[in-house]
Amino acid sequence: MVHLHDAGYKYLFSHADLVRELLEVFAPPGLSELLDYGTLRPETGSFITPAMKKREDDVVWSIELKGQRIYLYLLLEFQASIDKGMPVRMMQYVAALYDHLVRSKTVDPADGLPPVLPIVIYNGDTRWKHSPEIFDLIQPHPAVLTEFQPKLKFWLLDEGRFSAEYLEGLQRVMAAIFRMEHTHDTEDAKRAIRYLGQAVAQSPFKQTIDRAVMQWMQYRLSRKMPGLPLPGLDDMLKGTEMLETNIDQWKAKAIAEGMRLGEQKGLQIGKLEGEARALQRLLSQRFGTIPMAIGERIAAADLAQVEAWFDAALTAPDMASVFAPTAN
Numbered sequence: 001m002v003h004l005h006d007a008g009y010k011y012l013f014s015h016a017d018l019v020r021e022l023l024e025v026f027a028p029p030g031l032s033e034l035l036d037y038g039t040l041r042p043e044t045g046s047f048i049t050p051a052m053k054k055r056e057d058d059v060v061w062s063i064e065l066k067g068q069r070i071y072l073y074l075l076l077e078f079q080a081s082i083d084k085g086m087p088v089r090m091m092q093y094v095a096a097l098y099d100h101l102v103r104s105k106t107v108d109p110a111d112g113l114p115p116v117l118p119i120v121i122y123n124g125d126t127r128w129k130h131s132p133e134i135f136d137l138i139q140p141h142p143a144v145l146t147e148f149q150p151k152l153k154f155w156l157l158d159e160g161r162f163s164a165e166y167l168e169g170l171q172r173v174m175a176a177i178f179r180m181e182h183t184h185d186t187e188d189a190k191r192a193i194r195y196l197g198q199a200v201a202q203s204p205f206k207q208t209i210d211r212a213v214m215q216w217m218q219y220r221l222s223r224k225m226p227g228l229p230l231p232g233l234d235d236m237l238k239g240t241e242m243l244e245t246n247i248d249q250w251k252a253k254a255i256a257e258g259m260r261l262g263e264q265k266g267l268q269i270g271k272l273e274g275e276a277r278a279l280q281r282l283l284s285q286r287f288g289t290i291p292m293a294i295g296e297r298i299a300a301a302d303l304a305q306v307e308a309w310f311d312a313a314l315t316a317p318d319m320a321s322v323f324a325p326t327a328n
Contacts, residue, residue, distance in 0.1 A: 017205035120121035
């Protein structure tokens with residue numbers, strides 16, 4: 001749970017009804033209606049990859065296909081930046097999963113391996129343009145080799161590709177969560193929060209997911225808006241009005257603080273420019289023309305350095321001594 005996005009989503013997807021929400025709304029077309037959600041269950045997430053690195057944070061669930069006793073393993077990998085090599089990583093994770101299932105005798109290879117649906121949920125600002133299929137990464141080769149090349153594809157959920165209007169039209173909790181991840185300003189955040197609250201209130205899974213979703217919202221807001229006063233969980237479960245009011249107050253305070261810092265920075269810049277001009281006048285009066293290199297050093301220096309040079313210039317025997325290391 002190193003990455004903030006990973007940590008928050010892995011917490012959400014530790015709840016079966018939110019995994020169900022994800023599949024019902026965002027699974028590949030034609031899959032959701034085949035799944036028996038009553039058989040959804042979490043699986044251990046400790047696998048060893050060929051690089052011998054534990055994947056203890058993977059979120060893996062199993063579910064039965066309707067009418068068949070075949071397991072469908074869901075492997076969700078959360079990614080916040082585009083990784084062109086993701087198909088390679090996914091192949092490694094799926095191979096590690098199969099190895100775990102065989103070694104633990106969960107499945108017998110003689111009976112066949114269960115299907116795997118690898119899912120990447122991506123919430124970066126840049127749209128994902130790389131292929132989700134490993135075969136597309138393999139260099140051109142003679143046709144005779146094609147059948148020996150690996151074939152694996154992951155299902156990509158690029159959150160930013162869904163418009164706010166589309167997500168709000170779905171009226172589902174996972175759609176509201178995706179909507180909240182891509183807000184542009186405080187007003188947009190308030191709208192997304194209202195939608196999330198409404199989606200939870202209307203969800204058939206409200207009793208099992210409401211506290212988890214609101215805890216996730218607290219977690220995300222504390223990182224998206226540092227310093228925002230967050231209502232208690234019970235208050236948020238009753239409604240989001242208090243939170244929206246707090247956001248307005250937080251915005252007003254942030255604007256006021258920004259103006260204050262801007263004024264301070266302006267004064268600091270003004271003082272720096274004045275000190276630099278005073279130093280240049282002193283140097284010119286004592287030593288004559290200022291070389292271009294010295295002028296560039298003065299222009300790039302901070303206030304403390306300019307003041308130190310000014311003090312040195314008062315008694316230095318020549319201009320070079322002012323800027324010698326011992327004079328800094």
